[in-house]
Amino acid sequence: MIAFNKEQIYIVTGASSGIGKAVALLLNELGASVIAIARDKERLESMRAESKNPNNIYIEIKDLCDDIETLPTYIKSLKEKYGKLSGMAYCAGIGNATSIQSVEIDSIKKVFDINYYTPVFMTKGVIDKRNNIGSGTSIVVISSIASVYFDKGMSIYCGAKAALNASMKVISKEVAKNKIRVNCLSPSLINTPLLEDFTFDEEKSYLDSYPFGIGEPNDVANMTIFLLSNKAKYLSGQNYIIDSGGVV
Numbered sequence: 533m534i535a536f537n538k539e540q541i542y543i544v545t546g547a548s549s550g551i552g553k554a555v556a557l558l559l560n561e562l563g564a565s566v567i568a569i570a571r572d573k574e575r576l577e578s579m580r581a582e583s584k585n586p587n588n589i590y591i592e593i594k595d596l597c598d599d600i601e602t603l604p605t606y607i608k609s610l611k612e613k614y615g616k617l618s619g620m621a622y623c624a625g626i627g628n629a630t631s632i633q634s635v636e637i638d639s640i641k642k643v644f645d646i647n648y649y650t651p652v653f654m655t656k657g658v659i660d661k662r663n664n665i666g667s668g669t670s671i672v673v674i675s676s677i678a679s680v681y682f683d684k685g686m687s688i689y690c691g692a693k694a695a696l697n698a699s700m701k702v703i704s705k706e707v708a709k710n711k712i713r714v715n716c717l718s719p720s721l722i723n724t725p726l727l728e729d730f731t732f733d734e735e736k737s738y739l740d741s742y743p744f745g746i747g748e749p750n751d752v753a754n755m756t757i758f759l760l761s762n763k764a765k766y767l768s769g770q771n772y773i774i775d776s777g778g779v780v
Protein backbone atom coordinates (compact mmCIF):
# COMPACT_ATOMS: atom_id res chain seq x y z
CA MET A 533 0.00 0.00 0.00
CA ILE A 534 1.41 3.39 -1.01
CA ALA A 535 0.89 6.14 1.56
CA PHE A 536 2.28 9.62 2.02
CA ASN A 537 2.00 12.16 4.83
CA LYS A 538 1.22 15.85 4.66
CA GLU A 539 4.84 16.81 5.38
CA GLN A 540 5.67 15.30 1.98
CA ILE A 541 5.20 18.20 -0.44
CA TYR A 542 5.06 17.60 -4.19
CA ILE A 543 4.81 20.09 -7.03
CA VAL A 544 2.28 19.02 -9.66
CA THR A 545 2.26 21.09 -12.84
CA GLY A 546 -0.70 20.90 -15.20
CA ALA A 547 -2.87 20.22 -12.15
CA SER A 548 -5.91 21.96 -13.66
CA SER A 549 -6.64 19.27 -16.26
CA GLY A 550 -6.13 15.75 -17.55
CA ILE A 551 -3.14 13.77 -16.26
CA GLY A 552 -1.89 16.48 -13.87
CA LYS A 553 -5.29 16.81 -12.25
CA ALA A 554 -5.50 13.02 -11.75
CA VAL A 555 -2.00 13.00 -10.22
CA ALA A 556 -2.81 15.91 -7.87
CA LEU A 557 -6.05 14.28 -6.67
CA LEU A 558 -4.47 10.85 -6.12
CA LEU A 559 -1.40 12.22 -4.32
CA ASN A 560 -3.69 14.25 -2.09
CA GLU A 561 -5.97 11.25 -1.41
CA LEU A 562 -2.93 9.19 -0.37
CA GLY A 563 -1.93 11.85 2.18
CA ALA A 564 0.66 14.11 0.51
CA SER A 565 0.57 17.88 0.23
CA VAL A 566 0.37 19.20 -3.32
CA ILE A 567 1.50 22.52 -4.80
CA ALA A 568 -0.86 22.59 -7.77
CA ILE A 569 0.37 24.78 -10.64
CA ALA A 570 -1.44 25.93 -13.79
CA ARG A 571 -2.74 29.14 -15.42
CA ASP A 572 -6.48 28.60 -14.98
CA LYS A 573 -7.54 29.55 -11.44
CA GLU A 574 -11.12 28.34 -11.81
CA ARG A 575 -10.12 24.88 -13.01
CA LEU A 576 -7.53 24.60 -10.22
CA GLU A 577 -10.13 25.55 -7.64
CA SER A 578 -12.60 23.05 -9.03
CA MET A 579 -9.88 20.36 -8.82
CA ARG A 580 -9.30 21.30 -5.18
CA ALA A 581 -13.05 21.17 -4.52
CA GLU A 582 -13.03 17.55 -5.76
CA SER A 583 -10.11 16.57 -3.53
CA LYS A 584 -10.31 14.43 -0.37
CA ASN A 585 -8.08 16.78 1.68
CA PRO A 586 -8.50 20.29 0.23
CA ASN A 587 -6.46 21.85 3.06
CA ASN A 588 -3.41 20.05 1.70
CA ILE A 589 -3.67 21.47 -1.81
CA TYR A 590 -1.87 24.78 -2.39
CA ILE A 591 -2.88 26.54 -5.57
CA GLU A 592 -0.29 28.50 -7.56
CA ILE A 593 -1.45 30.35 -10.68
CA LYS A 594 1.42 30.63 -13.11
CA ASP A 595 2.22 30.64 -16.80
CA LEU A 596 5.34 28.50 -16.73
CA CYS A 597 6.48 29.91 -20.07
CA ASP A 598 6.48 33.53 -18.91
CA ASP A 599 10.12 33.74 -17.87
CA ILE A 600 11.59 30.26 -18.12
CA GLU A 601 15.09 31.13 -16.95
CA THR A 602 13.75 32.30 -13.59
CA LEU A 603 11.92 29.04 -12.83
CA PRO A 604 14.62 27.81 -10.40
CA THR A 605 14.09 31.02 -8.41
CA TYR A 606 10.34 30.39 -8.52
CA ILE A 607 10.95 26.89 -7.08
CA LYS A 608 13.05 28.47 -4.31
CA SER A 609 10.15 30.80 -3.48
CA LEU A 610 7.77 27.81 -3.29
CA LYS A 611 10.17 26.07 -0.90
CA GLU A 612 10.25 29.18 1.28
CA LYS A 613 6.45 29.43 1.26
CA TYR A 614 5.53 25.74 1.77
CA GLY A 615 8.66 23.82 2.89
CA LYS A 616 11.25 21.51 1.36
CA LEU A 617 10.06 19.53 -1.63
CA SER A 618 9.78 15.74 -1.79
CA GLY A 619 9.53 15.91 -5.55
CA MET A 620 7.62 16.95 -8.61
CA ALA A 621 5.23 15.49 -11.17
CA TYR A 622 5.71 17.60 -14.28
CA CYS A 623 2.46 17.14 -16.22
CA ALA A 624 2.00 20.45 -18.06
CA GLY A 625 2.20 20.34 -21.83
CA ILE A 626 0.63 21.01 -25.17
CA GLY A 627 0.19 18.84 -28.24
CA ASN A 628 1.06 19.69 -31.82
CA ALA A 629 0.44 18.04 -35.15
CA THR A 630 1.83 19.85 -38.19
CA SER A 631 3.33 18.56 -41.41
CA ILE A 632 6.83 19.89 -41.95
CA GLN A 633 5.64 22.09 -44.84
CA SER A 634 3.50 24.09 -42.41
CA VAL A 635 5.98 24.34 -39.56
CA GLU A 636 6.78 27.91 -38.43
CA ILE A 637 9.55 28.88 -36.02
CA ASP A 638 7.00 30.33 -33.59
CA SER A 639 5.09 27.06 -33.32
CA ILE A 640 8.33 25.16 -32.70
CA LYS A 641 9.21 27.61 -29.92
CA LYS A 642 5.76 27.29 -28.38
CA VAL A 643 5.94 23.49 -28.29
CA PHE A 644 9.51 23.40 -26.98
CA ASP A 645 8.86 26.05 -24.31
CA ILE A 646 6.29 24.06 -22.31
CA ASN A 647 7.32 20.53 -23.38
CA TYR A 648 11.10 20.86 -23.08
CA TYR A 649 12.59 24.09 -21.65
CA THR A 650 10.12 24.45 -18.80
CA PRO A 651 10.43 20.89 -17.42
CA VAL A 652 14.23 21.18 -17.63
CA PHE A 653 14.29 24.48 -15.69
CA MET A 654 11.69 23.30 -13.15
CA THR A 655 13.83 20.19 -12.61
CA LYS A 656 16.90 22.40 -12.19
CA GLY A 657 15.08 24.15 -9.34
CA VAL A 658 13.83 20.97 -7.63
CA ILE A 659 17.21 19.18 -7.67
CA ASP A 660 18.90 22.15 -5.97
CA LYS A 661 19.72 20.67 -2.56
CA ARG A 662 18.52 23.82 -0.78
CA ASN A 663 15.00 23.17 -2.12
CA ASN A 664 14.48 19.43 -1.57
CA ILE A 665 14.51 16.85 1.23
CA GLY A 666 17.61 15.13 -0.17
CA SER A 667 17.54 11.33 -0.33
CA GLY A 668 14.11 10.14 -1.48
CA THR A 669 13.34 13.15 -3.66
CA SER A 670 11.63 11.90 -6.82
CA ILE A 671 10.82 13.65 -10.09
CA VAL A 672 8.44 12.24 -12.69
CA VAL A 673 8.13 13.98 -16.03
CA ILE A 674 5.28 13.13 -18.39
CA SER A 675 6.82 12.68 -21.81
CA SER A 676 4.93 10.83 -24.56
CA ILE A 677 4.92 7.74 -26.74
CA ALA A 678 5.88 10.32 -29.38
CA SER A 679 9.34 10.39 -27.79
CA VAL A 680 10.04 6.91 -29.14
CA TYR A 681 7.46 6.36 -31.89
CA PHE A 682 7.81 8.84 -34.72
CA ASP A 683 4.61 9.21 -36.73
CA LYS A 684 3.89 11.53 -39.67
CA GLY A 685 2.94 15.10 -38.78
CA MET A 686 4.65 14.94 -35.40
CA SER A 687 8.17 16.20 -36.15
CA ILE A 688 8.08 19.05 -33.63
CA TYR A 689 6.20 17.28 -30.81
CA CYS A 690 8.35 14.13 -31.26
CA GLY A 691 11.49 16.28 -31.27
CA ALA A 692 10.57 18.05 -28.02
CA LYS A 693 9.61 14.85 -26.20
CA ALA A 694 12.65 12.88 -27.41
CA ALA A 695 14.91 15.74 -26.30
CA LEU A 696 13.12 15.76 -22.94
CA ASN A 697 13.80 12.02 -22.43
CA ALA A 698 17.47 12.48 -23.29
CA SER A 699 17.95 15.39 -20.90
CA MET A 700 16.09 13.68 -18.06
CA LYS A 701 18.29 10.58 -18.47
CA VAL A 702 21.42 12.74 -18.16
CA ILE A 703 20.03 14.66 -15.19
CA SER A 704 19.18 11.35 -13.44
CA LYS A 705 22.86 10.38 -13.64
CA GLU A 706 24.01 13.78 -12.37
CA VAL A 707 21.77 13.68 -9.28
CA ALA A 708 22.09 9.97 -8.42
CA LYS A 709 24.87 10.76 -5.90
CA ASN A 710 22.28 12.66 -3.84
CA LYS A 711 19.80 9.72 -4.05
CA ILE A 712 17.39 11.83 -6.11
CA ARG A 713 15.42 9.84 -8.70
CA VAL A 714 14.30 11.14 -12.10
CA ASN A 715 12.04 9.20 -14.48
CA CYS A 716 9.92 9.85 -17.56
CA LEU A 717 6.56 8.31 -18.38
CA SER A 718 5.53 7.98 -22.01
CA PRO A 719 1.81 7.41 -22.43
CA SER A 720 0.01 6.70 -25.69
CA LEU A 721 -3.44 8.25 -26.24
CA ILE A 722 -5.05 9.31 -22.97
CA ASN A 723 -8.55 10.69 -22.71
CA THR A 724 -7.87 14.38 -21.95
CA PRO A 725 -8.57 17.75 -23.64
CA LEU A 726 -5.05 17.65 -25.15
CA LEU A 727 -6.27 15.16 -27.76
CA GLU A 728 -7.93 18.15 -29.47
CA ASP A 729 -4.41 19.42 -30.37
CA PHE A 730 -3.99 16.47 -32.71
CA THR A 731 -5.68 15.65 -35.97
CA PHE A 732 -6.04 11.95 -36.49
CA ASP A 733 -5.70 10.03 -39.73
CA GLU A 734 -9.27 8.88 -40.37
CA GLU A 735 -8.10 5.75 -42.14
CA LYS A 736 -5.87 4.57 -39.33
CA SER A 737 -7.47 2.82 -36.38
CA TYR A 738 -5.68 4.01 -33.28
CA LEU A 739 -7.62 1.44 -31.31
CA ASP A 740 -5.75 -1.21 -33.33
CA SER A 741 -2.47 0.43 -32.37
CA TYR A 742 -3.34 0.32 -28.69
CA PRO A 743 -4.78 -3.06 -27.62
CA PHE A 744 -6.67 -1.65 -24.61
CA GLY A 745 -7.90 1.41 -26.54
CA ILE A 746 -7.53 4.96 -25.24
CA GLY A 747 -6.27 5.22 -21.65
CA GLU A 748 -7.65 7.28 -18.79
CA PRO A 749 -5.71 9.93 -16.81
CA ASN A 750 -5.66 7.63 -13.76
CA ASP A 751 -3.80 4.97 -15.78
CA VAL A 752 -0.89 7.43 -15.91
CA ALA A 753 -1.48 8.87 -12.43
CA ASN A 754 -1.15 5.46 -10.73
CA MET A 755 2.29 4.88 -12.26
CA THR A 756 3.34 8.45 -11.44
CA ILE A 757 2.40 7.99 -7.78
CA PHE A 758 4.32 4.71 -7.62
CA LEU A 759 7.45 6.36 -9.03
CA LEU A 760 7.15 9.29 -6.63
CA SER A 761 6.82 6.91 -3.68
CA ASN A 762 9.54 5.16 -1.74
CA LYS A 763 8.33 1.83 -3.18
CA ALA A 764 10.22 2.83 -6.33
CA LYS A 765 13.44 3.64 -4.46
CA TYR A 766 15.62 1.60 -6.88
CA LEU A 767 14.06 3.05 -10.04
CA SER A 768 15.68 5.99 -11.78
CA GLY A 769 16.81 7.17 -15.20
CA GLN A 770 14.07 5.30 -17.07
CA ASN A 771 11.40 6.13 -19.60
CA TYR A 772 8.39 3.89 -18.93
CA ILE A 773 6.01 3.34 -21.84
CA ILE A 774 2.28 3.24 -21.05
CA ASP A 775 0.62 2.01 -24.24
CA SER A 776 -0.89 -1.38 -23.30
CA GLY A 777 1.83 -3.03 -25.34
CA GLY A 778 0.78 -1.73 -28.72
CA VAL A 779 3.50 0.38 -30.25
CA VAL A 780 6.85 -0.26 -28.62
Ligand SMILES: NC(=O)c1ccc[n+]([C@@H]2O[C@H](COP(=O)([O-])OP(=O)(O)OC[C@H]3O[C@@H](n4cnc5c(N)ncnc54)[C@H](OP(=O)(O)O)[C@@H]3O)[C@@H](O)[C@H]2O)c1
Nearest residue numbers: 546548549550551570571572596624625676721722724726
Ligand atom coordinates in the same frame (compact mmCIF):
# COMPACT_ATOMS: atom_id res chain seq x y z
N1 LIG B 1 -3.44 13.08 -23.53
C1 LIG B 1 -2.61 12.32 -24.22
O1 LIG B 1 -2.99 11.53 -25.10
C2 LIG B 1 -1.13 12.36 -23.91
C3 LIG B 1 -0.34 11.32 -24.40
C4 LIG B 1 1.02 11.34 -24.16
C5 LIG B 1 1.58 12.37 -23.43
N2 LIG B 1 0.80 13.37 -22.96
C6 LIG B 1 1.46 14.45 -22.21
O2 LIG B 1 0.87 14.54 -20.94
C7 LIG B 1 1.02 15.88 -20.44
C8 LIG B 1 -0.33 16.33 -19.88
O3 LIG B 1 -1.25 16.38 -20.93
P1 LIG B 1 -2.82 16.16 -20.72
O4 LIG B 1 -3.23 15.15 -21.72
O5 LIG B 1 -3.14 15.97 -19.29
O6 LIG B 1 -3.32 17.58 -21.28
P2 LIG B 1 -4.36 18.66 -20.73
O7 LIG B 1 -5.54 17.99 -20.13
O8 LIG B 1 -4.58 19.59 -21.86
O9 LIG B 1 -3.53 19.38 -19.58
C9 LIG B 1 -2.44 20.19 -19.88
C10 LIG B 1 -2.08 20.96 -18.63
O10 LIG B 1 -0.93 21.76 -18.90
C11 LIG B 1 -1.16 23.05 -18.35
N3 LIG B 1 -0.40 24.05 -19.09
C12 LIG B 1 -0.34 24.17 -20.45
N4 LIG B 1 0.40 25.24 -20.78
C13 LIG B 1 0.82 25.80 -19.62
C14 LIG B 1 1.62 26.93 -19.28
N5 LIG B 1 2.16 27.72 -20.24
N6 LIG B 1 1.85 27.20 -17.98
C15 LIG B 1 1.32 26.42 -17.02
N7 LIG B 1 0.56 25.34 -17.26
C16 LIG B 1 0.31 25.04 -18.55
C17 LIG B 1 -2.67 23.27 -18.48
O11 LIG B 1 -3.13 24.17 -17.49
P3 LIG B 1 -3.76 25.62 -17.77
O12 LIG B 1 -4.39 25.61 -19.14
O13 LIG B 1 -4.73 25.81 -16.65
O14 LIG B 1 -2.58 26.49 -17.66
C18 LIG B 1 -3.20 21.88 -18.15
O15 LIG B 1 -3.34 21.71 -16.77
C19 LIG B 1 1.54 16.71 -21.62
O16 LIG B 1 2.92 16.90 -21.48
C20 LIG B 1 1.29 15.82 -22.83
O17 LIG B 1 2.24 16.04 -23.85
C21 LIG B 1 -0.55 13.39 -23.17
